[in-house]
Amino acid sequence: MTGQPYAVTVPRGYRVGPWVVREPIGSGAFCTVYAGRPAGNGSRDLPREAALKFLPTGTRTPRRLRHLRELAEREVELLGRLRSPRLIRMYDALTVDDPDDPELDGATVLVLELAEGSLDAVPAPVPDPGAVLAQICEGLAQLHRAGWVHGDLKPANVLLMKDGSVRLADFNTAAELEGTHAYAPAFATPDYTPPELLWPEIDERGTRIRPSADVWAFGVLAHVVLTGAFPLPGATTGARADAVTRYARGTAELRLSPELPDVWREIVRDCLAPTHADRVGTEALLRRVEHVAGLARSPRPPRLRRPRLRHRHPFLAGALATALLAVTGLGIAAAVAHQQATSDTELASSYRPSLWGVLVSLR
Structure with a gap:
C-alpha cells in the first residue's frame, strides 16, 4: 500500500x-x-x-x-x-x-477474520483454479439461498485463507431479496457488471438487482482466473463496457479467449448470456463447476441466525430501537381503541398476548 x-x-x-x-x-x-x-x-x-x-x-x-x-x-x-x-x-x-x-x-x-490476501494479488496462473472457482461459486450459492445478492463480486473481494480455502468478502453493497429483486446502492465495478446494470434506472431505494448479476460477475471472474484476460475486448474499462453493451444489443459476438479450457467454455458462456433470464441458475452453476473441478457436492449451509442488537455501534442500535418503539406503539394504540368497546378484563386478556408476540418477534 x-x-x-x-x-x-x-x-x-x-x-x-x-x-x-x-x-x-x-x-x-x-x-x-x-x-x-x-x-x-x-x-x-x-x-x-x-x-x-x-x-x-x-x-x-x-x-x-x-x-x-x-x-x-x-x-x-x-x-x-x-x-x-x-x-x-x-x-x-x-x-x-x-x-x-x-x-x-x-x-x-x-x-x-484475517486472510492471507485477495485473489487479485495472486500472480497468474492461479494455483488449482478449479478448486478456487468452485469455492467462490459455493459462496454465491450460500448467499443466494439465504436471500442475498453480493452485488460486487470481483477478485479483490475473494479472500484466500492460510489453509488455502476461499472466502467471499466486502458486503457493503449486498442486498436482501424482496421476491425476485433486491435494491442495492448505485455502485459496482464496471468490468464485472452485467449489461442491464451498466446504466440502470435508480429510484429512492437504489438499483434493482437480481442474483443473475452475481452469475454474470462469476463468468467474468472465471474467464479472468483461467485466461488472465477479460471476456470482452477493450484496452480500458470504458471500452470494455461499450463492448458489453454491443454484445447485449446483438451487434457484437461473445468471443471467449482461445486459452479458455474447453470444459469451462460452455459454463462461462452460460454465465455471460446477454439477458438475465438466459443465464444459468446459481444451483445448476455450482453443480457444473464442482463437476468440472472434480470436487464432491458441497453441503447445504446452516440456517440463518437472528440479528443481535449490538450497543457498541449506536446507529444500528438506534434503528432497531426505533422500530421496536413504532411497533409497540401500534399495539398500544390498537389496545386503546379496543378499550372503548370492551371491559378492562377483556382488554387485559386481548392486549398482553399481542404485545408479547411483538417483543418475541423482535428479539
Missing part, C-alpha cells in the same frame, strides 16, 4: 476496543483495512489476529455520511445474520469514541 491514499488513516498502535492497530492491509474508496492484535495478553475469547476494517461513518458531509452508514449497516447486517463457511467471518462491530481525533471519532470498525 505504499504511496496509496487511505480512505481512513489510523496510526500504528492505535487502540480500538480490545484491539491494537498494526500495519495496513488494503484500502478502497470507502474503507481501509488494518491488521490487528488483541491488546496486552488478550483474551481466550479473542482470536490471536484479525482484520480491522475502518469505515468513516462518524464525520463527513451529511449526504456522504448517510451513504457510508448505509454501506456499513448492510455489511454488519449480513455478517451478523449469516454463518456460512465460504463467507468471511465477523467477530465484532465497534464504534470509535475519540473526540480528540475528529477524522476517526464515530468511525465503524468491523473485526473480521
Whole structure:
C-alpha cells in the first residue's frame, strides 16, 4: 500500500476496543483495512489476529455520511445474520469514541477474520483454479439461498485463507431479496457488471438487482482466473463496457479467449448470456463447476441466525430501537381503541398476548 491514499488513516498502535492497530492491509474508496492484535495478553475469547476494517461513518458531509452508514449497516447486517463457511467471518462491530481525533471519532470498525490476501494479488496462473472457482461459486450459492445478492463480486473481494480455502468478502453493497429483486446502492465495478446494470434506472431505494448479476460477475471472474484476460475486448474499462453493451444489443459476438479450457467454455458462456433470464441458475452453476473441478457436492449451509442488537455501534442500535418503539406503539394504540368497546378484563386478556408476540418477534 505504499504511496496509496487511505480512505481512513489510523496510526500504528492505535487502540480500538480490545484491539491494537498494526500495519495496513488494503484500502478502497470507502474503507481501509488494518491488521490487528488483541491488546496486552488478550483474551481466550479473542482470536490471536484479525482484520480491522475502518469505515468513516462518524464525520463527513451529511449526504456522504448517510451513504457510508448505509454501506456499513448492510455489511454488519449480513455478517451478523449469516454463518456460512465460504463467507468471511465477523467477530465484532465497534464504534470509535475519540473526540480528540475528529477524522476517526464515530468511525465503524468491523473485526473480521484475517486472510492471507485477495485473489487479485495472486500472480497468474492461479494455483488449482478449479478448486478456487468452485469455492467462490459455493459462496454465491450460500448467499443466494439465504436471500442475498453480493452485488460486487470481483477478485479483490475473494479472500484466500492460510489453509488455502476461499472466502467471499466486502458486503457493503449486498442486498436482501424482496421476491425476485433486491435494491442495492448505485455502485459496482464496471468490468464485472452485467449489461442491464451498466446504466440502470435508480429510484429512492437504489438499483434493482437480481442474483443473475452475481452469475454474470462469476463468468467474468472465471474467464479472468483461467485466461488472465477479460471476456470482452477493450484496452480500458470504458471500452470494455461499450463492448458489453454491443454484445447485449446483438451487434457484437461473445468471443471467449482461445486459452479458455474447453470444459469451462460452455459454463462461462452460460454465465455471460446477454439477458438475465438466459443465464444459468446459481444451483445448476455450482453443480457444473464442482463437476468440472472434480470436487464432491458441497453441503447445504446452516440456517440463518437472528440479528443481535449490538450497543457498541449506536446507529444500528438506534434503528432497531426505533422500530421496536413504532411497533409497540401500534399495539398500544390498537389496545386503546379496543378499550372503548370492551371491559378492562377483556382488554387485559386481548392486549398482553399481542404485545408479547411483538417483543418475541423482535428479539
